[in-house]
Amino acid sequence: MIKWWKILAALLILYTLVWGMLAPVPKLNILYETIRNLFYHVPIWFAMLFMMGYSVVFAIIHLAKNNLRSDIVSNQAAQVGLFFALPGLLTGCMWAKFTWGTWWTFEDPKLNGVAIAVLIYLAYFILRSSIDDEQKRARIAAVYNIFAFVMMFVFIMILPRLTDSLHPGNGGNPAFGKYDLDNGMRMVFYPAVIGWVLLSLWILDVKKRLAILTHKKNEE
Amino acid sequence: MNTQLLSQLIKKEFLLEFRQKSTLAGILVYIVATVFISALCFKKVIQPAVWNALFWVIFMFITVNVSSKSFMQETKGKGLYNYLYYNARTFILSKIIYNMLLMAVLSLLTFFFYSWFVGSMVQDFGMFLLALLFSSSAFSGVLSLMSAIASKANNNISLMAILSFPVLMPLLLVSVKLSKHAIDGLAWSVSYKYLLILIMLNIVVVALATLLFNYLWKE
Numbered sequence: 034m035i036k037w038w039k040i041l042a043a044l045l046i047l048y049t050l051v052w053g054m055l056a057p058v059p060k061l062n063i064l065y066e067t068i069r070n071l072f073y074h075v076p077i078w079f080a081m082l083f084m085m086g087y088s089v090v091f092a093i094i095h096l097a098k099n100n101l102r103s104d105i106v107s108n109q110a111a112q113v114g115l116f117f118a119l120p121g122l123l124t125g126c127m128w129a130k131f132t133w134g135t136w137w138t139f140e141d142p143k144l145n146g147v148a149i150a151v152l153i154y155l156a157y158f159i160l161r162s163s164i165d166d167e168q169k170r171a172r173i174a175a176v177y178n179i180f181a182f183v184m185m186f187v188f189i190m191i192l193p194r195l196t197d198s199l200h201p202g203n204g205g206n207p208a209f210g211k212y213d214l215d216n217g218m219r220m221v222f223y224p225a226v227i228g229w230v231l232l233s234l235w236i237l238d239v240k241k242r243l244a245i246l247t248h249k250k251n252e253e
Numbered sequence: 254m255n256t257q258l259l260s261q262l263i264k265k266e267f268l269l270e271f272r273q274k275s276t277l278a279g280i281l282v283y284i285v286a287t288v289f290i291s292a293l294c295f296k297k298v299i300q301p302a303v304w305n306a307l308f309w310v311i312f313m314f315i316t317v318n319v320s321s322k323s324f325m326q327e328t329k330g331k332g333l334y335n336y337l338y339y340n341a342r343t344f345i346l347s348k349i350i351y352n353m354l355l356m357a358v359l360s361l362l363t364f365f366f367y368s369w370f371v372g373s374m375v376q377d378f379g380m381f382l383l384a385l386l387f388s389s390s391a392f393s394g395v396l397s398l399m400s401a402i403a404s405k406a407n408n409n410i411s412l413m414a415i416l417s418f419p420v421l422m423p424l425l426l427v428s429v430k431l432s433k434h435a436i437d438g439l440a441w442s443v444s445y446k447y448l449l450i451l452i453m454l455n456i457v458v459v460a461l462a463t464l465l466f467n468y469l470w471k472e
Contacts, residue, residue, distance in 0.1 A: 096468050145426070152419035159415055163406045173405050176465045180398060181420055183461060187454065188423040 039235050045228030049076075053221050067131050071218065072225045074124040080229040081121055084114030084237065085150070089182040092175035104171035105248060107178060108161065109240040113233055115154045122147065146189035153181045258339060262347030263354075269326075270355070280319055284363050287311050292370035301436050304374050308367055309429050313421065315363060316389065320352050320396030321413045324404035336470060345397065345466035349459060352393035360389040376438030380448075384435060387451040388428035394458035395420055401469050427451055 053072035091107035094100070125144075126136045138144060160177055164170035270277055291307055299307075327335070335344055364385060368375075375381045399417040406412055427450050434444040 142426075145422075149419050149422045152422075156415045156419055160402070160406060160412065163412060169405065172468055172471070173402055176398075176469050177402055177416065180461055180465060183457065184395075184420045184423055187457070 038231055042228055042231030042235055045224045046232060049073075049221050049225035049228055053225065056218065056221050058218060067128055068218075070124055070128045072221050074121065074128055075222070076225040076229040077117055077121040077124065079226050080233040081114050081117035083230050084110050084117060084233050085154075085182060085185075087237070088114060089179055092178040095171055095175045096179075099172075101167065101171060101248070102245065104175065105244045106237075106241055107175065109244050110237055111154055111157060111178070113237045113240065115151065116236075117229075117233060118147065118151055118154075143189065146185070149188060150185050153185055157181065255343060259343050259347055259350075262339065262343065263351050266347065266351040276322070280315070280359065281362070283318065284315060284359065285366055287314070288363065288366045288370050291367075295371065299371060299374075301374050302433070304371065305429060305433050305436055307371075308364075309425060309432070311367070312360060312363060312389075313392075313425060315359060316356055316392045316396060317414060317417060319356060319359060320393055321400050321403070321410060323348050323352055323397055324400040327404060341467040341470045342463050344470075345401070345463055346459075348401075349394050349397045349462060352397050353390040356389040356393045357386055360385050375432075375436050377435045380441065380444060381432055381435035383448060384428055384431040384451070387448070387455060388424060388431075391424050391451065391455045391458050392421065394455065394462055395424065398462040398466065398469075401466060405469060424451075424454055427454070 049072050053069055056069075058066070058068050088107045088110035091103045091110060095103040095107060125147075129138065130136050157174065157177060161170055161174050164173060288311065291311065295303070295307070361382075364381075367373075396417055399413060399420065402416060403410075403413040427447055431444055431447040431451065434447070
């Protein structure tokens with residue numbers, strides 16, 4: 034049975050993909066038409082952060098209740114989050130190429146933060162694969178997940194506000210919301226955020242069910 | 254939590270370290286050798302930014318090496334004994350405090366040898382030392398927990414590096430920034446916020462480690 038929010042996710046993403054290309058946007062220096070990337074790049078990052086937050090919440094639930102199901106959810110959410118990092122990076126690189134003139138720069142704390150987030154989650158999967166006992170694996174992975182998420186959060190959320198960054202809203206650059214995000218763009222941006230977050234939940238739902246079934250089959 | 258037990262545990266760590274002098278001597282040789290190698294490689298062409306980066310890379314490898322063994326000596330029987338007699342919070346705090354003290358001394362030694370062989374470029378010593386002490390304590394906090402995790406996952410040394418490098422990165426970048434300010438002799442009003450972040454990170458790291466270790470400990 035397909036639930037209503039899955040249809041909503043598909044419709045919202047379809048709408049933002051099409052209307053994001055057609056909607057009238059403010060003509061700004063340097064940005065020009067690349068401002069449309071706001072409808073794709075930013076919502077994808079929101080979906081990734083949402084999935085990683087989801088993973089941490091289930092890691093905490095696992096430590097509190099010691100229930101293997103929440104560990105499975107936590108693991109799958111981390112995988113979906115890492116998967117969303119890929120389109121986020123690709124759209125970001127393209128945007129950077131056409132506005133800052135380079136695919137990648139080490140000057141920007143957000144870019145570094147993303148690189149480190151990817152490394153952290155790769156380390157998380159390596160840690161998981163190196164422990165055989167599933168109870169032990171669940172507990173230790175949850176501990177690492179929580180600790181690493183807090184450090185990553187510090188990196189992505191707090192450091193960029195203190196140092197110079199090329200991203201809008203940091204280091205003296207005006208945030209998009211202040212001047213440029215007019216009502217026409219809001220009508221695409223907010224649905225896009227909801228759509229991508231719902232899509233990430235949908236992918237997670239499918240992966241979670243598969244993982245739980247596999248787990249049950251292995252137990253028999 | 255019992256402070257008496259805590260001081261006993263820290264004392265035990267020191268006793269173990271001094272009875273087994275070979276590991277401590279090994280670390281000292283490691284420090285001198287890496288610093289000497291970098292001095293030979295760089296000779297006279299070194300610039301402040303390079304000096305700083307090199308110092309922190311050496312520092313990071315030394316801390317990872319020193320802290321990685323803090324849980325490796327815990328055998329299964331010892332672990333059971335500790336589990337029965339101490340609570341998790343006291344135990345991890347003793348490890349963290351011991352590592353902090355050890356690392357404070359070792360980081361000063363590293364700085365000493367580094368300034369001796371490669372040459373010192375620091376203009377504001379007070380700030381540099383503060384950066385060094387606070388970052389070595391935060392590093393010890395992170396690495397004590399990572400060492401505990403790695404020891405539960407079959408004591409894999411490469412796992413220790415894989416787990417801790419990305420988590421150390423925010424800390425390392427703040428330290429590099431702060432110490433660069435100290436090298437350039439910038440005013441305290443410019444750099445105090447980095448010092449504050451470093452202190453805040455210390456608090457976050459120690460709080461998280463003490464909270465989470467409880468769950469690692471149960472077998």
